[in-house]
Amino acid sequence: MSLAGKAQFGPGVSRNVGEIARKLGVSSAVLVTDATMEQLGTAERISGYLHDAGVECCLFAGVEPEPSVETTDAVAELAREHDCRLVVGLGGGSCMDVAKAVSVLITNTGSAGQYQGLGLVPNKGVPKIMIPTTAGTGSEVTFTAVLIRKSDGVKGGINDEKLFPDFSLLDPELTLSMPPCVTAATGMDALTHALEAYTGRNASPFSDLLAEAALTRIGRFLRVATWNGHDLEARSEMLLASYYAGGALANAGVGACHALAYPLGGMFGVGHGMANALLVPYVARHNALSRPEKYATAAVFLDAGAEELPLRDQALACADVLDELVADLELPSTLKALKAGITAEHFPEMAGKAMGVARPMENNPRPMTKESCMALYKEAME
């Protein structure tokens, strides 16, 4: 078990980016972010901290919500041109994923598309610092960068230990501006990481510790962070939860919910967090009796109030508490409610694609088939 890189946590720690860069001895960095961070002035502040430390900063603020291979290649080209020896990722999972990929593209030739797969990156990247501004993806502590190829719409991860960030600066003040819908969806992504790592076949006592730390915080603080975004305690606890859940995922992987969620993103443009939030209660109900002790404990962490029930009912209460959470967060709870044009005719293709997401499927506690995927989509329809 490992937790990659060094992490600092607390209001204001993002200003330490300059000091870290100075200690690394670099003279030029690329800051990878999106239009929201530029509009909020956060990108300017972070580049200011770098500048004050004597580090020249190249800004790229064009990362899209579903980041592409093409965008990543363009940022890498910019970084190579300016001889950037440090990458700073500022934003949600998309920005951090692109930043991680750029770090290894600076030291390896060619396109990001060549490295989609597992362990295909030959050379170590330049140092990378992640500054998350959402609380959910856990990208600041994982070795994956998920990128979509614009040419054929196929989504694939660069999965390689060389993508582990060197530093994560967890500054809850940067998450205060997240609107409720983003807070809710990204928070549910973190919850899904923790739950799938906790109940998966690769779970270990170490990943369990991280997953438990995440689940208890999410059960207690996700509603508050969503509906009272100025509550710094709730924001802080959710940012920690996201980091812990990411650590659990980095060590134990995710499961069928993530695999089933991918086609919703790839085929219909549904956001990753929202897709997981929608599916996670159905998957929990499907899996609960294959690993009842774990689902029962997860239900307790999520505050289901099911401690007095028999084990079977406790395990199933996990799915019920997830239903309640999705409803409280006002997220769509059926495929129909997404209004994304999904019909039963799409299920065979969606199920085929989900089964193709091999590692999460193999990690799921209850073995999955194309038929069981179709049955799950059907159940989630309305």
Ligand SMILES: [Fe+2]
């Ligand atoms: Fe996720």
